[in-house]
Ligand code: ACO
């Protein structure tokens with residue numbers, strides 16, 4: 001009789017025991033031979049399945065468009081300050097990554113959760129936004145520090161264009177746009193931001209691709225896979241900012257006194 005010793009770890013996404021490593025059962029050689037890209041690798045390691053080309057292309061576009069947004073945003077600022085304090089690559093990178101959260105870059109999962117719940121319950125944009133206001137919660141995926149009604153976020157437009165051309169349905173994204181139309185009637189800066197665009201469009205990808213069951217979609221949204229897209233993407237830019245500061249031999253950063261209001 002075969003007796004199996006109990007294991008301490010269960011793993012289902014990759015296997016390195018054979019002649020070649022496999023991602024979700026797909027060997028490295030097939031990944032190379034089939035000309036897979038990083039979108040395919042994400043599909044295998046995060047979603048444990050191969051997704052259609054338009055889905056992997058969408059994932060890759062999200063990664064490319066979110067890779068960087070200049071030196072002034074929270075993440076890049078932290079990374080630059082850390083690199084200038086003489087710290088190594090990993091320290092500079094993670095100090096930037098640690099700013100990703102509900103206000104900056106990490107609103108994708110909550111945007112997906114709230115847009116999905118509101119759409120599935122048939123709430124009008126008015127009911128949804130006013131309901132959130134009553135609860136004292138800012139609508140995730142709405143609002144931006146520098147983007148405005150008359151200075152829209154090009155990234156959002158590019159993602160929407162791609163999805164309108166390639167996705168079978170963009171119902172969640174259209175709902176997010178209706179929400180934006182309502183929030184813009186309240187204030188000029190309450191645009192659909194890149195987190196809201198990715199959150200709503202990923203719901204459309206999950207629901208429209210026919211690759212996921214309803215419980216699987218609920219689990220993905222509940223666990224919160226989607227902030228991973230921003231974390232992964234922005235790591236590219238943060239690594240670039242680290243190299244940039246080192247190349248420029250920038251000295252220790254000290255914030256100027258003039259820019260602080262010292263008060264009691
Ligand atoms: N929902 C409802 N009302 C909002 C929202 C929102 N998402 N954002 C701003 N407001 C309103 C509020 O009434 C706010 O007043 P309050 O301070 O009394 O709550 C008023 O607009 C002014 O807001 P500001 O604080 O000036 O907005 P700020 O420019 O500081 O915030 C931010 C920008 C953080 C993005 C904000 O809009 C927000 O929290 N959005 C939700 C989270 C989100 O989507 N973050 C991702 C941004 S995109 C990215 O980081 C890649």
Ligand code: LMR
Nearest residue numbers: 066068069073145146194
């Ligand atoms: C970003 O991608 O970092 C931004 O949208 C945030 C910002 O303030 O520009």
